Amino acid sequence: MRLFVAIELSDEMKKASVKILHDLKTAGVTGNYTPAQNLHLTMCFIGEVSDAGPVSEALSSVKITPFRLNFTGIGQFGDLLYVGTRGGQGINSLAADIRKALDGAGIDYDRKKFTPHITLIRKSSGKAGKIAIPEAGMMVKKISLMRSDRVNGKQVYKAIRTF
Secondary structure, three states: OEEEEEEEOOHHHHHHHHHHHHHHHHOOOEEEEOOHHHOEEEEEEEEEOOOOHHHHHHHOOOOOOOEEEEEEEEEEEOOEEEEEEEOHHHHHHHHHHHHHHHHHOOOOOOOOOOOOEEEEEEEEEOOOOOOOOOOOEEEEOOOEEEEEEEEOOEEEEEEEEEO
């Protein structure tokens, strides 16, 4: 099974993200849009594992100090378009603590530099222009161990456990 650790978005953040997606579509940006139900902030991508138990056990040791999460603006990694997020030292400490817990349990994960963002469009083309970023935010108090499955040709994300 394919796993990742995520912050699931509040209704306010999800609604604001959907507005950004709508504005991008109206601006003529094409690509593979993230479905509203799949919008999230990945804290750590783990990948394929045969058993989620050890990952879940490792994450149970992570202590979360609540912090505020807000949007920063539209950004791009190659042809991936995203909305950046800001969570101050809280989000960076949480990312480091997640990695430390996984390291301690000997669990492999994607070690790319952590850049907090919400993926909006993959394989994007076109100019985002001056898309207004809604004023939206949330308090982060928990993380989720997520499972990614392909169902009828579409990615479906499901929380296995919340911490």
